[in-house]
Amino acid sequence: MSLGKRNPSKFRLKTPLLVWDGECGFCRLCADRIQTLAQGRVELVPYQDLADKFPQAPEMDYDKSVVLFATDGETFTGAGAIYRTYMELGHNWAFQCYSRFKWYAGLSEWCYRLIAENRRLFSRLTKIFWGSNILPDTYRISGWLFGRLLGLITLIAFLSFWSQADGLIGSSGIIPFQDDLDHVERIIQSQPGEISKWSLRPTLLWLFDNGTGMHTLFLIGTLAALLLTIGILPHIAIIVSWACYISLASVAEPFMNFQWDALLLETLFLSLFLVPWSYQDQPKYAPEPYFLGRWLVWLLLFKLMFESGLVKFTYFSADGSNTWSDLTALEYHYWTQPIPSWISWYFHQLPSWIDKVSLVLTYLCELGLPFFIFLPRRFRRLSCLGLIAFQVLIILTGNYGFFNLLTIVLCIMLADDQWFFNLLQDRIGTRTSTSQRSSMNDRARRILAGLAAICFCWTMLIYLDRDWQGSSPPAPSSSAPSVITQSLIQTAQLTRSMNAYGLFRVMTITRPEIIIESRSDNEEWNPILFKYKPVELESPPRFFLPHMPRLDWQCWFEALFIEQLLSNPFALSVYLRFLDVMVRSDLNISQIQLDNFILEKDREVLRTLGPEDQQRYIQNLQIHINNYMNRSYWFARFLAAVARSEDSVHDLFSTGGTDSPDQIKVSLYQYSFTNADAGWESGAWWQREPVEEFSFIIDLE
Incomplete structure (x- = not known):
């Protein structure tokens, strides 16, 4: 009998029978896997025991290939036996291809013979890639942990921002959210029927008529996150958490416009296809996560890490330099990052060769380990360990809120059940879920997950293409994106649920710091001490x-923006004028007009110019004011709140500031860590030099 041919047999069975070589270690690995998948649908017997269990079985060369006896009386050998076995388990495509395409059948049999003749080699390779077995990987434990930890991270995110919300977007905060909504409504009224307020601000705050809406959303979101943490109605909790968080993020720019906010929203959205759609997600009855939901989470982790590594080599500073590629980035990173930790100071003192080795390991983690996600079990575990260790090091040397913790939660989904400790496995149990999903819900989730996967992969490819181009201008021959692509990107940006990532595309090599001081009655300047950002050395x-x-x-971010303006005297002068007018007049977004920023000296200059030059001058001024409205409106409103001595804003400080000040002084300093000798001798962590080009006083009287 030739391998892979179908042959009728009088050997009739009620259950398909797969006969294999019980003395072959590689065959045993494969048999254990099939046995686990079969769950009684196919019986497996070593050919050494075949005569005892099935004396009527025909004589065949069982030591040369596996043999499958089907219930319809047909016999299959070699690759055909494997494919037919999997068809009995519900996987039809391979056997259909084997039956219909001769080239596929021939290639399959060649591969089978190659493996059969080199079983010892493939056994070793299998153990390298998979470990001691090739049983199907399950993710019930990691799926259950993922839901609980995601709920905890979401809870932290709500509580963290809630503690600052009154001072940031409350009615007496820096940028009251109601001012923003009122401004959007005026835009809608000026363009009736052309645009929806929901498309400009997708927030549930539209449904509330008073200032309690913000705290109501925080309360609902916090309770939903708590339900997700304890596993009650996890799918409903995710939807509510996502809706509340995006509602707050939509009116809290720029304070909720960070990559970790986008990552949390995207993780919540994709996890809707991962967590069980049930009343309660109990550890003893944790179901196997839906495979497409698991793959979406894996792809999100891949996108996050790989983009973060790719942009380091494709984006360049204005002078064309790239500290990432020349291995000098860590000479600056520890002290120029937004808010270092005290451990950062010690890392900064390490020799430069350690920095270079650390950078190489960083590139391995961001550009190499993400691909291990798609490889067999042992490589996926290595990716999980490496990425978690990488996140822990970032946590130790910087302060990025819940960003790295959320990334670790994504990494947990790489851990299969076999990898967890026996104690945890005992707690999870092996019983199946008692919660019953209706077939309609199951079909709905499959359809929605499929659509989400298509949109996710589409947007990811677009983002990766942009990252690959980096700072390079687009090629002249490149075509504009299609209407469908543009609509998809706009929807992704609106919902913030399919995002691009990549922190520190260009490493900052300086650390400008804004120092704000106030005084009244010509007393001493009283500096504002922030709770976390550097001020005192x-x-x-x-x-x-x-x-x-x-x-x-x-x-x-604002300090870096000011530093960029120093090389452009006109831009800097307009910026200072913008801040001065905004603070002294206490203007909000609905009161701002260009005339507010045209001073008497500007009018005198305009009188001496011709019509075209006047128009050019005004347009130039308008461009700069619009730029500062987009970039620095929050900062101007912040200084105005300091001038008003708003209690909710003062709660965001540590100490300092003057009640009802007459003057506010804004200065810029260049900060850096002290070296080891100076630090130990003086006790100072920081050293600084004033930036002479930027220091101005706002008179409030």
């Missing part, structure tokens, strides 16, 4: 994991 950098101080972070 002797104050050690703090750890505040998993809290995310939004104001302190935004000050870091």
